[in-house]
Amino acid sequence: MSGATLQAYLASCTANRDDIATDVAAVIQRLATAALDVRKLVNQGTLGTAFNGTRGSNTDGDLQKDLDVVCDDLFLSCLQGAPVACYASEELENPVLLDPNARLAVAIDPLDGSSNIDTNVSIGTVFSILPAIKGPGLDPVHTFLQPGSCQLAAGFFVYGPQTALVLTVGRGTEIFIFSSRLGCFVQGYKSVNIAERTSEFAINMSNYRHWEEAIRLYVDDCLAGVEGPRERDFNMRWIASLVADTYRILIRGGIFLYPSDGRKGYSQGRLRLVYEANPIAFIVENAGGSATNSVTRILDLVPENLHQRVPLIFGSRREVARIARYHVDPNMIGERAPLFGKRGLFRA
Incomplete structure (x- = not known):
């Protein structure tokens, strides 16, 4: 203090x-x-x-x-x-x-x-x-x-x-x-530091059916708990206030996901790059965390217009990197056994 x-x-x-x-x-x-x-x-x-x-x-x-x-x-x-x-x-x-x-x-x-x-x-x-x-x-x-x-x-x-x-x-x-x-x-x-590992994620679960496969797969694996490929239980949080969710992650770790999805107006994400995602990403990176649009570093994106929207994933560095791997090739994730590769908690 x-x-x-x-x-x-x-x-x-x-x-x-x-x-x-x-x-x-x-x-x-x-x-x-x-x-x-x-x-x-x-x-x-x-x-x-x-x-x-x-x-x-x-x-x-x-x-x-x-x-x-x-x-x-x-x-x-x-x-x-x-x-x-x-x-x-x-x-x-x-x-x-x-x-x-x-x-x-x-x-x-x-x-x-x-x-x-x-x-x-x-x-x-x-x-x-x-x-x-x-x-x-x-x-x-x-x-x-x-x-x-x-x-x-x-x-x-x-x-x-x-x-x-x-x-x-x-x-x-x-x-x-x-x-x-x-x-x-x-x-x-002073000098807040976000832990690299976490067992807590924040996402609006009501949009599950609209997410792309990589996000559903990631959430399924978290919700499967100790019996699933992550082999540990996760807590889920969602305040629906970006500043409140970010503050919680800065204080006790975690990961925040506001991905793109299949709804009208959400295909490019919903949060604004210039005055929401960029400042949050700058804050998070300076606290030892990471922020991406699911794959690419937020701070590397060149805005196309003032009010451009973008998917936003940020928080504990290792967890953010894992989500990128789910998008690029989930089969590359070592602990995912074949048992979990074809089904999830919400899928038959």
């Missing part, structure tokens, strides 16, 4: 560094301030004026609630005057140009898990900080079409029993908890 405040931690990260590191720290501080305003809105629950209303769908086809838009406005406002060239959000079709002379860009999901608002489940904000790409007449969207490996920092806020900030600036993953007594974020977990 460490008692360092977020401000002190960021100061240590910028000591003897170039100006862009200082800019990154300044942006993170701005986002943290806005997150505390979001926290107040979320804590009001249904008593808040922006809590229950809906506005139809956003540009990507998802149900948009009033609170989604209010939170987006809060984060956009907090970055006015910050060293940010452009801002991209799940709630906006196109990026917003802020300061063409600035060197950073911010991509954000202002309220991840908002479908859980009414049920009092932890929700959050996911963000990615990138170097801005400049050029005469260059569309700001090009900045956000860099592979995730170009990220300078990434993080997410969780609004739950504790208000937490999970953060990486590319040198480990840290967790800060908001202290009501001190009025700031204080480091609660």
